[in-house]
Amino acid sequence: MLNYIFNPKTIAFIGASEEPKTVGSGIALNLLQSKKKIFFVNIKSKKIFKRKTYKSILDIKEKVDLAIIAVPCAVVNKVATECALKKVKGVIVISAGFSENNNKERENELKEILKDIPLVGPNCLGILNTKNNLNASFAPFIPKKGNIAFLSQSGAIIDSVIDIARTENYGFSKIVSFGNEAGLDLSDYLDYLSKDKETKVIAIYIEGIKDGRKFLEVASKVSKIKPIIVLKSGKTELGKSAALTHTGSLAGDSKIYSSVFKQAGVIEVDSIEELLLTAKTFSFNEPCLNGVGIVTNGGGFGVLAVDYFDALKIKVPKLNEGKNPFDVLGDALADRYEIVMEAMLRQKDIHCLLVIQGLQIMTEPEKTARIIVKLQKKYGKPIIASFVGGESFKKAVSIVEKNKIVNITEIKKAVKVIRYLTYEK
């Protein structure tokens, strides 16, 4: 039933406008980029971006699959009534001014009007589907295609996330700003995405969950099929009251949330950056068992890595033929990395590698990068690269990343991501 939201053949946009830098023109221009049949509706204009414009959705003769509503909140329900009469198959209400603004009554009325028609929002940015180039939102652009689905209670975070991802080599399948969840809720999207062929990983930003019981049930099932990674804000007392003002969410007790996530097999992270890095890592890798090998050309990096791993209860099994972390020393050429990496990848209790390289006299970053790529393909175990530096490692980083190996300069973050990638039997 969500198919009409993500794959509509015809779309009516009610509240279209030509005025620059408004939601009305933003969405209108975004929609025109898709190859769908688009109808603009605006009570005042005759033409918008040179296209015929309708006074009401009811004036459109063809069938309409998806209606997008971005009109002042006072008239949303009137417009929604017309959408129901038109028998649209899905509705996205962008407009704010509902429960998040203490107007629960208006939100209930909206639900009543639409009955069984799937509803995204209100108070949201909209949705994006990279597969069919559909940007039914006011996000500034469509991100690269990829296998990460992103669900967010905050529209602003979606904008930032796609901007951060712009120069990265991972991409998104579908993005949903779900707003107040008057109709469809987080669990409905999870259920839909679990069957979505384009989606391998699901990343979520939330401030609160409406129906905890439903979430626990659905997420438990979905997490067995696809990794779910969540960033939950509104954890502290101050954060909770900020969340209430922002999306009207009852953020609740963070310990209860964490235990629900754990029970449901959902991975909880604690920053936007971690959310993206972890999603990216799952986008490129399969989960692995507990046991990591560390190769480094700087002893200090090894000490730091082991500290972080130990604190997160990740095993660092002794290498049969040497130490772990294995310090190949500052004068190591790439071949020394290769020998140690291969010995580690062959060992049964090492399921994942962290390969750290700082810039030292003999360092060969690009060669090392190619060895990482080669050995990852040969052994199939996940490898996380950590080239610790800047300019000098740009080429090496681009080599591994092009081959779907994640580079994380910050060792602490690399370790955390490996922790998230690890599952227990």
Add this chain to the structure above:
Amino acid sequence: MLNYIFNPKTIAFIGASEEPKTVGSGIALNLLQSKKKIFFVNIKSKKIFKRKTYKSILDIKEKVDLAIIAVPCAVVNKVATECALKKVKGVIVISAGFSENNNKERENELKEILKDIPLVGPNCLGILNTKNNLNASFAPFIPKKGNIAFLSQSGAIIDSVIDIARTENYGFSKIVSFGNEAGLDLSDYLDYLSKDKETKVIAIYIEGIKDGRKFLEVASKVSKIKPIIVLKSGKTELGKSAALTHTGSLAGDSKIYSSVFKQAGVIEVDSIEELLLTAKTFSFNEPCLNGVGIVTNGGGFGVLAVDYFDALKIKVPKLNEGKNPFDVLGDALADRYEIVMEAMLRQKDIHCLLVIQGLQIMTEPEKTARIIVKLQKKYGKPIIASFVGGESFKKAVSIVEKNKIVNITEIKKAVKVIRYLTYEK
């Protein structure tokens, strides 16, 4: 007495070589970049890089202020004896193969030989002084001049740090790889740097402290004059044993270390990135009292920020004329940022601002950046910018950073850094 180490007039380098990608040629070439008088010593060569080369330091007729030794460990003490006879004013022993390698005896002998001559190392990268362009180390290049001094037990971390800093706009005064501390120890460097005009902030990476009592005494004094920021590794059991193998450090109980740091007024961070960001922040700002104002154009960012601040016990005082965090909303132009920022900066219990901006329809990043710069100058309170995005904020980030305002894309890190900047009355 350390002045001869950092500001020698004449330098003898024993172990110079022409062979590419070796420590001997690396240091030789680095030294030639300075305008000091350099003498190369090598028992076999007559000329190195077209310069006359001496068989022994004793063959040099002129006075030698600083001797740098990078010869096989078995002959270090013989060479050091000649340095003592030559009455040099300071020695740096680069060579490894001493206490870190279970050869405590050789290290004790070295100390005996040099007696009162200040000794850096052994088992180190060397030292750098950006003021006089002196790179008496095998670090690949001299970083930008600036007011951060960096002391590190790991040479590799120095190399990475200067590479990370390469595209940044902060810089370093002096860098010391102190190695085994057979002669000069961490506290000696701290004492020296406390009086160093070029140094405003001191950043340290350590695995263990040799003389805890001395450190507590010296650091307590120095931290009253200049902020000291430390990254201590070897915290967990596994980390401790890795540290022992790396630098021979007895990493000790991390709780004891943390309490010593606290007592001494030293700021403890837990990653290389945090060490650099915090040093950079102190490089540009003065410490401030507890109380932060948050401006954002995305409610979600505000909720995240408040969560992080609350967890770290940073106060988020209510704004007289509104909320804190203050959500200027997604359609905010730069002027709305200006009004809210100014109201916050005027308020007595707000001592620092975190200004968050995500990319939304009306966002004006560059204008916002210029307002941040203007208001920071007007009110003098620290402002941390957090432009949450990538490409779209490049210009804005460069505007604030050029004006010595730190931008931190990751809100969680921005909050941590503000925490470190905060002191209690």
